[in-house]
Amino acid sequence: xxxxxxxxxxxxxxxxxxxxxxxxxxxxxxxxxxxxxxxxxxxxxxxxxxxxxxxxxxxxxxxxxxxxxxxxxxxxxxxxxxxxxxxxxxxxxxxxxxxxxxxxxxxxxxxxxxxxxxxxxxxxxxxxxxxxxxxxxxxxxxxxxxxxxxxxxxxxxxxxxxxxxxxxxxxxxxxxxxxxxxxxxxxxxxxxxxxxxxxxxxxxxxxxxxxxxxxxxxxxxxxxxxxxxxxxxxxxxxxxxxxxxxxxxxxxxxxxxxxxxxxxxxxxxxxxxxxxxxxxxxxxxxxxxxxxxxxxxxxxxxxxxxxxxxxxxxxxxxxxxxxxxx
Amino acid sequence: xxxxxxxxxxxxxxxxxxxxxxxxxxxxxxxxxxxxxxxxxxxxxxxxxxxxxxxxxxxxxxxxxxxxxxxxxxxxxxxxxxxxxxxxxxxxxxxxxxxxxxxxxxxxxxxxxxxxxxxxxxxxxxxxxx
Amino acid sequence: xxxxxxxxxxxxxxxxxxxxxxxxxxxxxxxxxxxxxxxxxxxxxxxxxxxxxxxxxxxxxxxxxxxxxxxxxxxxxxxxxxxxxxxxxxxxxxxxxxxxxxxxxxxxxxxxxxxxxxxxxxxxxxxxxxxxxxxxxxxxxxxxxxxxxxxxxxxxxxxxxxxxxxxxxxxxxxxxxxxxxxxxxxxxxxxxxxxxxxxxxxxxxxxxxxxxxxxxxxxxxxxxxxxxxxxxxxxxxxxxxxxxxxxxxxxxxxxxxxxxxxxxxxxxxxxxxxxxxxxxxxxxxxxxxxxxxxxxxxxxxxxxxxxxxxx
Numbered sequence: 001x002x003x004x005x006x007x008x009x010x011x012x013x014x015x016x017x018x019x020x021x022x023x024x025x026x027x028x029x030x031x032x033x034x035x036x037x038x039x040x041x042x043x044x045x046x047x048x049x050x051x052x053x054x055x056x057x058x059x060x061x062x063x064x065x066x067x068x069x070x071x072x073x074x075x076x077x078x079x080x081x082x083x084x085x086x087x088x089x090x091x092x093x094x095x096x097x098x099x100x101x102x103x104x105x106x107x108x109x110x111x112x113x114x115x116x117x118x119x120x121x122x123x124x125x126x127x128x129x130x131x132x133x134x135x136x137x138x139x140x141x142x143x144x145x146x147x148x149x150x151x152x153x154x155x156x157x158x159x160x161x162x163x164x165x166x167x168x169x170x171x172x173x174x175x176x177x178x179x180x181x182x183x184x185x186x187x188x189x190x191x192x193x194x195x196x197x198x199x200x201x202x203x204x205x206x207x208x209x210x211x212x213x214x215x216x217x218x219x220x221x222x223x224x225x226x227x228x229x230x231x232x233x234x235x236x237x238x239x240x241x242x243x244x245x246x247x248x249x250x251x252x253x254x255x256x257x258x259x260x261x262x263x264x265x266x267x268x269x270x271x272x273x274x275x276x277x278x279x280x281x282x283x284x285x286x287x288x289x290x291x292x293x294x295x296x297x298x299x300x301x302x303x304x305x306x307x308x309x310x311x312x313x314x315x316x317x318x319x320x321x322x323x324x325x326x
Numbered sequence: 327x328x329x330x331x332x333x334x335x336x337x338x339x340x341x342x343x344x345x346x347x348x349x350x351x352x353x354x355x356x357x358x359x360x361x362x363x364x365x366x367x368x369x370x371x372x373x374x375x376x377x378x379x380x381x382x383x384x385x386x387x388x389x390x391x392x393x394x395x396x397x398x399x400x401x402x403x404x405x406x407x408x409x410x411x412x413x414x415x416x417x418x419x420x421x422x423x424x425x426x427x428x429x430x431x432x433x434x435x436x437x438x439x440x441x442x443x444x445x446x447x448x449x450x451x452x453x454x455x456x
Numbered sequence: 457x458x459x460x461x462x463x464x465x466x467x468x469x470x471x472x473x474x475x476x477x478x479x480x481x482x483x484x485x486x487x488x489x490x491x492x493x494x495x496x497x498x499x500x501x502x503x504x505x506x507x508x509x510x511x512x513x514x515x516x517x518x519x520x521x522x523x524x525x526x527x528x529x530x531x532x533x534x535x536x537x538x539x540x541x542x543x544x545x546x547x548x549x550x551x552x553x554x555x556x557x558x559x560x561x562x563x564x565x566x567x568x569x570x571x572x573x574x575x576x577x578x579x580x581x582x583x584x585x586x587x588x589x590x591x592x593x594x595x596x597x598x599x600x601x602x603x604x605x606x607x608x609x610x611x612x613x614x615x616x617x618x619x620x621x622x623x624x625x626x627x628x629x630x631x632x633x634x635x636x637x638x639x640x641x642x643x644x645x646x647x648x649x650x651x652x653x654x655x656x657x658x659x660x661x662x663x664x665x666x667x668x669x670x671x672x673x674x675x676x677x678x679x680x681x682x683x684x685x686x687x688x689x690x691x692x693x694x695x696x697x698x699x700x701x702x703x704x705x706x707x708x709x710x711x712x713x714x715x716x717x718x719x720x721x722x723x724x725x726x727x728x729x730x731x732x733x734x735x736x737x738x739x740x741x742x743x744x745x746x747x748x749x750x751x752x753x754x755x756x757x758x759x760x761x762x763x764x765x766x767x
Binding site: 332366367370372373374 | 501
């Protein structure tokens with residue numbers, strides 16, 4: 001049966017392997033350059049030759065950077081081109097009649113096919129994620145943004161779970177619809193919908209966010225790669241202030257809410273009058289965020305969610321196929 | 327080795343066609359005592375008829391005493407059907423061929439020749455009854 | 457599994473290869489097969505005849521275990537059809553569409569079979585196909601319909617099944633290909649240990665190679681039995697146009713045709729025919745089949761059988 005799976009899917013496998021190889025070569029070569037750039041800048045900074053604030057430096061070429069960002073869609077590919085046709089193409093061509101008349105049960109046929117495709121999906125997601133995470137190492141260290149949406153999704157372990165989910169979704173769609181093209185469409189729509197919903201609506205709430213209040217005159221930056229969810233200023237009555245774009249602010253407070261003395265404040269060069277300081281003390285700033293040390297917990301939770309979804313889809317596939325008339 | 331032809335449209339049932347073809351082959355000398363008949367599988371592959379049909383034919387021939395089945399070896403001709411020796415058939419066949427030529431030269435078509443033959447075949451029996 | 461011995465004595469009827477009782481299949485409100493009770497002894501080549509929609513494919517799929525019955529039981533090779541490697545190894549089912557992997561060659565299919573079946577005679581496939589001059593290395597999708605059918609049959613036979621279920625396997629073949637196919641089938645049965653059920657519209661083919669018959673019409677069984685016995689049990693009675701109630705009471709009338717002067721009846725005999733006004737003649741398989749299909753006979757079927765059958 002494994003031989004049959006290979007023989008039927010060897011072109012898909014070879015194309016996938018070639019794409020991974022090409023991607024890997026590109027990433028490894030350019031990534032080595034990026035690392036080089038980074039270490040040079042760090043060394044210059046340490047030696048006191050002037051830190052070209054590496055935080056502002058985007059390391060690496062824009063083209064590769066774009067490619068990296070586009071790996072956001074990589075898990076979907078395995079769902080569309082490997083998952084959706086798996087059962088659907090055979091149902092359309094009628095070749096399931098052939099396979100199921102060899103001395104092999106439908107259960108075994110399905111198990112071996114799905115098993116190999118899940119493995120392929122995991123490898124696909126895992127290899128791409130590993131390469132991306134390695135390449136982005138310097139950028140991550142400088143910009144501390146791994147927890148941000150968009151970057152969270154392409155590094156770490158979640159791409160593996162996304163790939164498994166995508167392929168399971170594709171297989172389920174193909175089994176239920178029995179036609180390849182509609183299955184591909186449904187898989188794409190479903191993948192985008194679920195990923196978007198979970199990333200936007202669920203992820204911020206995996207754990208209760210931390211909210212810190214601080215004086216508007218001081219600053220507050222959490223350590224490491226934290227994920228900022230919300231920030232703002234709260235007035236004397238406890239209500240959050242609106243912060244429209246077209247007015248003046250002093251330390252985050254609209255100038256219109258402050259005594260005239262404050263407008264002459266130019267930070268760093270002038271000691272503000274006592275009336276200004278007094279007025280400002282009635283306002284507080286806040287930051288709602290997920291701390292950096294929760295990064296791997298969040299990766300784990302999201303991975304778990306997508307693995308459960310994948311398992312449920314596989315179960316639906318199995319029940320549908322094994323109960324249905326051949 | 328004899329090869330059989332089974333006509334699906336004939337009024338003669340297939341097994342009987344085989345029996346008749348074996349008898350005819352024996353009369354004509356195409357098959358001789360001791361020759362092996364084609365195996366059931368050979369006949370069936372060539373004619374696409376049911377194996378039991380061939381078995382039935384061979385059993386009938388065996389009952390008539392013309393062939394004998396040797397288990398594990400096949401079916402072999404045991405004796406010839408009663409009648410004139412093969413040479414007679416060949417001789418008569420030749421003279422029939424020349425008569426047919428005469429008939430055709432005289433302008434008879436095949437249908438007329440066949441009906442003339444049928445009438446002639448029937449005539450002696452009727453004379454005997456009468 | 458003895459090959460048919462070339463020895464005296466009629467082949468004794470063995471245990472039934474197929475035995476069904478009240479087999480029924482419904483899809484929602486549609487009844488595809490109703491109360492089907494048939495029996496096919498081992499070693500037979502059984503014809504499954506009936507108009508389109510009569511339930512032939514449904515019956516074959518139920519026997520192969522490809523679908524589950526709504527009611528009734530079936531026993532195939534001694535057990536209920538189910539998803540079990542041992543059961544699957546003993547049957548071969550060929551769907552009308554000849555499902556093969558179009559982009560794989562015959563040789564590839566042989567390798568698939570070797571991996572997926574406990575008994576596999578790869579050599580027999582190669583021999584047969586080479587004998588028919590069918591290339592083993594060409595993608596099966598590029599072969600002609602007749603060649604594909606031959607490949608599919610050879611592959612099924614390589615499994616060494618005990619029962620073959622073939623759904624209209626020769627429908628798309630030219631007369632020569634049909635002859636080769638049926639010859640291959642008959643040879644496999646002659647080699648022993650094989651029962652065949654094959655559905656087809658072409659009565660002439662079936663008459664040659666089959667010795668058993670199941671006839672379906674309107675999703676029900678009309679006839680089931682040895683062809684010889686069935687033909688012996690039926691006769692065509694021709695006679696003047698007159699009252700036939702007495703006859704109809706003693707025998708089962710299958711079909712009656714009346715012209716102003718003549719009555720022709722196809723009857724299933726229940727004892728001898730006593731009415732001297734009627735002349736009895738033997739019935740051919742084709743007449744028998746058409747007689748039973750009379751009620752919902754498709755006009756196209758009248759043309760069915762005598763398609764250029766050469767010797």
